[in-house]
Amino acid sequence: MSITENLKQVCERIVSAEQRAGRAIGSVRLLAVSKTYPMEAVREAFGAGQLAFGENKVQELAVKAPQLPEAEWHLIGHLQSNKARVALAHATWIHSVDSVELVRRLQRIAKEDDRKASLLLEVNVSGEASKFGMASEAVEEAVLAAQEGPCPCVGLMTVAPAMAAETELHRIFAQLRTLRDTVAAHVGTPLPHLSMGMSGDMEIAIAEGATIVRIGTAIFGQRDYSKTGN
Numbered sequence: 251m252s253i254t255e256n257l258k259q260v261c262e263r264i265v266s267a268e269q270r271a272g273r274a275i276g277s278v279r280l281l282a283v284s285k286t287y288p289m290e291a292v293r294e295a296f297g298a299g300q301l302a303f304g305e306n307k308v309q310e311l312a313v314k315a316p317q318l319p320e321a322e323w324h325l326i327g328h329l330q331s332n333k334a335r336v337a338l339a340h341a342t343w344i345h346s347v348d349s350v351e352l353v354r355r356l357q358r359i360a361k362e363d364d365r366k367a368s369l370l371l372e373v374n375v376s377g378e379a380s381k382f383g384m385a386s387e388a389v390e391e392a393v394l395a396a397q398e399g400p401c402p403c404v405g406l407m408t409v410a411p412a413m414a415a416e417t418e419l420h421r422i423f424a425q426l427r428t429l430r431d432t433v434a435a436h437v438g439t440p441l442p443h444l445s446m447g448m449s450g451d452m453e454i455a456i457a458e459g460a461t462i463v464r465i466g467t468a469i470f471g472q473r474d475y476s477k478t479g480n
């Protein structure tokens with residue numbers, strides 16, 4: 251299967267899931283996760299109409315984004331604070347903001363460098379010790395901190411455990427949505443986006459309200475980590 255055909259299938263999966271969930275067609279955005287894949291794969295997807303690409307490493311983002319500036323680049327992987335400036339230079343969306351300190355640092359650098367990115371707060375809803383993401387209790391303070399600078403906080407993001415059962419996935423995604431609803435109401439700001447769902451669990455995430463799904467392998471095929479050192 252070619253990337254173009256895979257993309258078409260993924261788009262069809264998204265539409266079916268939107269319909270089954272009684273949601274408007276087009277209410278879920280597809281983020282193509284291009285980490286570890288070469289630029290020729292990114293270019294093929296872009297040529298087939300895919301506009302937004304996600305990278306999980308700042309270094310890889312910084313190499314790829316300048317080669318296709320017409321695309322929209324998202325950082326989806328853990329962001330160390332000393333790489334915040336490079337991230338802001340190349341991404342217009344950052345899904346992996348996981349502390350109040352990082353929110354403040356991004357806002358300060360964005361002001362200094364005259365950059366702007368939409369921020370999503372990564373939340374560790376499952377409470378897994380191995381996972382990145384802030385605790386649910388920290389989200390409200392981070393949303394308030396984001397209001398102090400040029401980068402708007404537009405929603406929440408989570409990565410579900412790889413081996414979770416379907417009922418567990420429903421529970422995790424629903425929890426992120428409920429948290430978003432609660433914080434949005436309390437702070438009085440909309441937080442429209444929920445970035446959740448990957449190749450294996452996108453239908454469940456869409457049923458629970460995802461507005462952005464982050465899809466890698468279903469578009470580009472299996473990743474070969476041995477070649478990239480990721």
Ligand SMILES: *Cc1c(COP(=O)(O)O)cnc(C)c1O
Nearest residue numbers: 283306326448449464465466467
């Ligand atoms: C790699 C990655 C994805 C995509 O995963 P697939 O299973 O290949 O679709 C989504 N989100 C994050 C944060 C990732 O690192």
